[in-house]
Amino acid sequence: MTDALIESAKRAAARQAVADHFDPRATHVGIGSGTTIVYVVEAIKEVATDPTIRFVPTGYQSRQVIIQAGLTPLAFDSLPPEVILDIAFDGADEVDQDLNCIKGGGACLFQEKLVAERARKFVCVADYRKKQDRLLTKWPTIPIEVAPIAVPTVLADLRILGSPNPKLRTTLLEKSGPLKTDQDFFIIDAPFPSLLIAADVAAGKGKGDGSDGTWEVNRLATAIKELTGVLEVGIFSGLNGIEAEAIRQKEGGKTVVTGGQVPVAVYFGMQDGSVEVRVKE
């Protein structure tokens, strides 16, 4: 398993995701963070001819990738309230059978969630290492963005929720101290046993509410998000953008539907050079 193989898997997945989902008539496009998104931007650059398209970044690195490609960034908080992104692309650290994702390996989960939820369609691109049936199979921890002053409390609360050894993420050079996010917050990485999907709970594989040591994806995301001091949790679960919009329409636009954070499709670049697409069954 060479680095070159992983990089070409990312590039292949990115090219196919862009070919299938990027419409050159788009006006606003979300661009995520990480190493895989670089190949997405590379592929978009080849087909985006309209200079008025605005690309909404999910943080500092993402903005640099957009600028270096000669595309035009637009800050998330400059988006007029009525504007919905035509599409958002991003990477993922691990994806389960239901397309729930762990994100935040690069500490950008908060802005990534804002952008994903603002998009009509959210599409993820990843290499074969990220394709699993359940979350926390190979990727070891849930990234959680936390207010610095709340770190000791949140660490203690996570242990109570069943995380054996949650840790504050440091920079690569450990002596430089905790890693700071684009919001000047910190990241806690919390391990948990591999997460159940809703069908596992229905099949009696565990309660999924933490009481028997098992957690279902949505329930764990909610439990962590409720801890005071947590800005956002790196579990993207629940509805996708199309499902969230369908509920909004049904309710006459009056109901706030939190969600739309799950991708409509995930493109995995495989070891043999093929690309596998996972969509909701």
Ligand SMILES: O=C[C@H](O)[C@H](O)[C@H](O)COP(=O)(O)O
């Ligand atoms: O915070 C970072 C993001 O969630 C990334 O999208 C994720 O870590 C995947 O990154 P990469 O494409 O480098 O594997």
